[in-house]
Amino acid sequence: MQDAARLMQLVVNGAAAGCIYGLIALGFVLIYKATEMINFAQGDIMMLGGFFAFSLIAHWGLNYWIGAALAVALTAAFGYVLDALVLRRVIGQPQFAVVMLTLGLGFIFRAVAGITWGYDSVGFETPFTNKTVRVGGLVLGQDNLSIIVGTVLLCLVLYLFFSKTRLGVAMQASSQNQLAAYYMGIPVRRVFSLIWAISAGVAAVAGILLSPVSMIDVNMGFLGIKAFAAAVIGGFGSIPGALVGGVIVGVVEQLAGYFLPAGFQEVSANVVLLAMLILRPQGLFAERMGKRV
Amino acid sequence: MRYVFRTDYRQDIRLWRHRGDLFWYALLFVALLLIPQLMGEFYVGELGAVFIFAIAGVGLMLLVGYTGLISLGHAAFLGIGAYTNAILLKQGVLFALSLPTAGLFTALFGVAIGIPTLRMSGLYLAIATLAFGSIVGTVLQKWDKVTGGFDGFAVPTPTLFGIPLDSANGIYYVSLAVLLFVLWLSANLLRTPFGRAMVAIRDSEVSAQSMGIHLARYKTYAFAISAFITGLAGALFAHYVRFLAPDSFDVLLSVQLVTIVFVGGLGSLHGAILGAIFVRLLPQAIAIMRDDLPFGIGRMPGLEPSLFGLVLVLVILFEPGGIYGRWLKIKHWFQAYPLKRRTGFRRQKSYARSERLR
Numbered sequence: 001m002q003d004a005a006r007l008m009q010l011v012v013n014g015a016a017a018g019c020i021y022g023l024i025a026l027g028f029v030l031i032y033k034a035t036e037m038i039n040f041a042q043g044d045i046m047m048l049g050g051f052f053a054f055s056l057i058a059h060w061g062l063n064y065w066i067g068a069a070l071a072v073a074l075t076a077a078f079g080y081v082l083d084a085l086v087l088r089r090v091i092g093q094p095q096f097a098v099v100m101l102t103l104g105l106g107f108i109f110r111a112v113a114g115i116t117w118g119y120d121s122v123g124f125e126t127p128f129t130n131k132t133v134r135v136g137g138l139v140l141g142q143d144n145l146s147i148i149v150g151t152v153l154l155c156l157v158l159y160l161f162f163s164k165t166r167l168g169v170a171m172q173a174s175s176q177n178q179l180a181a182y183y184m185g186i187p188v189r190r191v192f193s194l195i196w197a198i199s200a201g202v203a204a205v206a207g208i209l210l211s212p213v214s215m216i217d218v219n220m221g222f223l224g225i226k227a228f229a230a231a232v233i234g235g236f237g238s239i240p241g242a243l244v245g246g247v248i249v250g251v252v253e254q255l256a257g258y259f260l261p262a263g264f265q266e267v268s269a270n271v272v273l274l275a276m277l278i279l280r281p282q283g284l285f286a287e288r289m290g291k292r293v
Numbered sequence: 294m295r296y297v298f299r300t301d302y303r304q305d306i307r308l309w310r311h312r313g314d315l316f317w318y319a320l321l322f323v324a325l326l327l328i329p330q331l332m333g334e335f336y337v338g339e340l341g342a343v344f345i346f347a348i349a350g351v352g353l354m355l356l357v358g359y360t361g362l363i364s365l366g367h368a369a370f371l372g373i374g375a376y377t378n379a380i381l382l383k384q385g386v387l388f389a390l391s392l393p394t395a396g397l398f399t400a401l402f403g404v405a406i407g408i409p410t411l412r413m414s415g416l417y418l419a420i421a422t423l424a425f426g427s428i429v430g431t432v433l434q435k436w437d438k439v440t441g442g443f444d445g446f447a448v449p450t451p452t453l454f455g456i457p458l459d460s461a462n463g464i465y466y467v468s469l470a471v472l473l474f475v476l477w478l479s480a481n482l483l484r485t486p487f488g489r490a491m492v493a494i495r496d497s498e499v500s501a502q503s504m505g506i507h508l509a510r511y512k513t514y515a516f517a518i519s520a521f522i523t524g525l526a527g528a529l530f531a532h533y534v535r536f537l538a539p540d541s542f543d544v545l546l547s548v549q550l551v552t553i554v555f556v557g558g559l560g561s562l563h564g565a566i567l568g569a570i571f572v573r574l575l576p577q578a579i580a581i582m583r584d585d586l587p588f589g590i591g592r593m594p595g596l597e598p599s600l601f602g603l604v605l606v607l608v609i610l611f612e613p614g615g616i617y618g619r620w621l622k623i624k625h626w627f628q629a630y631p632l633k634r635r636t637g638f639r640r641q642k643s644y645a646r647s648e649r650l651r
Binding site for chain 1: 357361363365409410413416417419420421423424425427428431432434435544548551552555596598599601602603604605606609610613
C-alpha cells in the first residue's frame with residue numbers, strides 16, 4: 001500500500017511537471033504547424049512570462065489573477081512583435097538559419113532578463129503555494145494540481161478557439177496551405193504573428209503555473225530542451241500529442257529518478273526523445289501523409 | 294582584376310586558382326611558423342586555441358556548410374575526443390597514437406548518431422543532436438570512474454618524438470600541423486565526387502537521390518568525417534585547457550561551434566577559420582574592454598553568451614554569407630570598380646520551402 005501510494009504520488013508529480021513540458025511543447029507545435037519554424041527560444045519566453053508575472057505581482061502588488069492575466073497579455077504582445085520584427089525576415093532561408101536565429105534570441109532574452117531581474121531565483125505568493133489536498137490517502141500539493149487543472153482548462157480554451165472562432169479557423173487554414181489561405185483573403189502574415197502571440201502566451205501561462213513549484217530564474221528556459229521530447233513523442237504537429245508527450249516525459253522522469261541510479265533522471269527525457277526518433281519518428285499521433293514528388 | 298581563363302577540368306579543380314594565391318598562402322604559413330619566436334606565451338596560447346577551434350570549425354563546416362545537416366551537439370564530439378585522448382595518455386599510450394585514436398573513436402560516435410538520424414529532416418536532426426550532446430554531457434559528469442566526474446582530472450603532458458610538449462609553443466605547432474592536415478583533407482575531399490555528392494545533398498536531397506547518390510551512406514560518412522575532425526580538435530583542446538571538467542562541453546560550446554560556422558560563412562573553408570578567429574577573439578576583446586565600457590556593461594555576468602547570441606542574430610538577418618561572404622563582396626567591389634552592380638549579390642526572392650510531405 002505504501003508503495004502504491006508513493007507510486008501514485010510520483011505519477012501525479014510527474015504529470016504536473018509533464019503538463020509544463022506539454023505547454024512549452026504546445027508552443028513549439030503551434031508555431032511549427034503554422035510556419036515550419038521551431039522556436040528554440042520558447043523556454044526563454046516562458047522565463048520572460050514568469051518574470052513579468054513576478055514584477056506585476058510581487059513588485060507592484062497586483063492581485064494574483066489580474067497580475068497573471070496581464071503577464072500573459074504582455075508576453076503575447078511580445079511574441080507578436082518578435083515575429084513581426086525579426087522572424088518574418090527569415091522566411092525562405094534554410095531552416096537551420098531559423099534554428100540558429102531563435103537560439104541566439106534565447107541567449108539575448110536570458111541576458112536581458114539577467115540584467116533586469118538579476119540572476120537569483122525569485123518567486124511570488126500564489127493562492128496555491130504550500131497548500132495540500134488529501135485525496136483518499138494521497139497528499140497532493142495544490143500547486144501541482146493547479147498546473148494540471150490549468151493546463152486542461154487552457155487546452156479546452158485553445159480547442160474551442162481553433163474550432164469555433166473565425167480567427168481560429170483562419171489560423172488552421174493558413175497553417176495547412178499558406179497560398180490558398182492568402183487567396184481566400186486571410187492576412188497570412190498577421191495570422192502568423194498572432195500564432196506567435198498565442199504561443200508566447202501559452203509559454204507565459206506555463207511559467208506562471210510553474211512558479212509555485214520551482215522558482216523563476218534566468219536558466220529555466222533549459223526546460224525547453226525537455227519539451228522537445230514531449231513535442232517529438234506527440235508527433236510535432238499534433239496539439240493533443242504535445243500534451244500527452246509532455247505527461248509521458250514527466251512521468252518517465254519521475255519514475256527514472258525513483259527506480260534507477262542517479263544520473264538517469266537527467267538523461268531520461270533525452271533518451272526517450274532519441275528512442276522515439278529512432279523507432280517512430282512520426283510520433284504517436286502522426287497525421288498520415290503521402291509523399292508526392 | 295585578374296580573370297582566370299580555365300581551359301580544362303584539372304585546372305578547374307586545382308586547389309590554387311593561380312600562382313598569386315599560392316604565394317600569399319605560403320607567406321601566411323611562414324608568418325605563422327615565426328609567430329612563436331616573436332610573440333609572448335599568452336598570445337601564442339590564444340592563437341593555438343584559435344587553431345583548435347578552427348579545426349573543429351572545419352569539421353562542423355563539412356557537416357553544416359557542405360552537407361546541409363545541422364548539429365547542435367558537436368561539443369559532445371569535442372568532449373569525447375578530449376576525454377579519449379587524455380585517458381589514453383594516462384594509460385601511457387604515445388601521443389602520436391592517442392591523437393588519431395581519439396579522432397577515430399569519436400568518428401564511431403559520429404556514425405552511431407548519424408545512422409538513426411538519417412531519416413530526419415533538418416529540424417529533427419537539430420533536436421536529436423541537441424539531445425545527444427546533453428546525454429554525453431551528463432555521462433561525462435556521472436561516469437566518474439572513467440572521467441573523474443565533476444572534479445575532472447589533469448591532462449598528462451604529451452610527448453612527440455621524445456620532445457615534451459609542455460609549453461604553449463608545442464601545442465601551437467601541433468595544432469597548426471593538424472589544422473593544415475585537416476584543411477588539406479577537406480579541400481581535397483570537396484573536389485572529389487564524394488564532396489560533390491555532399492554539396493548535392495545540401496542543395497536538394499530529391500535531386501541528389503535521383504542522380505544516384507545514396508543519401509544514407511553519404512550522410513553517415515559526412516557525420517563520421519565531421520566527428521573525426523572534431524575529435525582531433527577535442528584531443529588538442531584537452532591539452533589547451535590542461536584540466537578536463539565535464540562542464541566545459543555543454544550546450545553553450547555547441548552553440549559557439551555553430552556560431553563559428555555561421556559567422557564565418559556557410560559553405561567555405563575560409564569561413565571556418567575566420568569564424569574561429571572571431572569566436573576566440575570576442576571573449577578576449579570583452580576582457581580587454583571590460584573596464585572601459587559605460588554603465589558597467591563589461592562586468593555584467595552572462596555578457597559573453599548574449600553577445601554570441603546577438604552576433605548570430607545579426608549575421609543571419611543581415612549577412613547570411615558571414616564574414617567570408619562580406620569579404621567576397623568587398624573584393625568584388627574593388628575588382629569591378631567602378632562598375633559594381635547593385636544586383637551582383639542580391640538574393641533571389643524566396644518563399645518558404647516546405648519540408649512537409651503532403
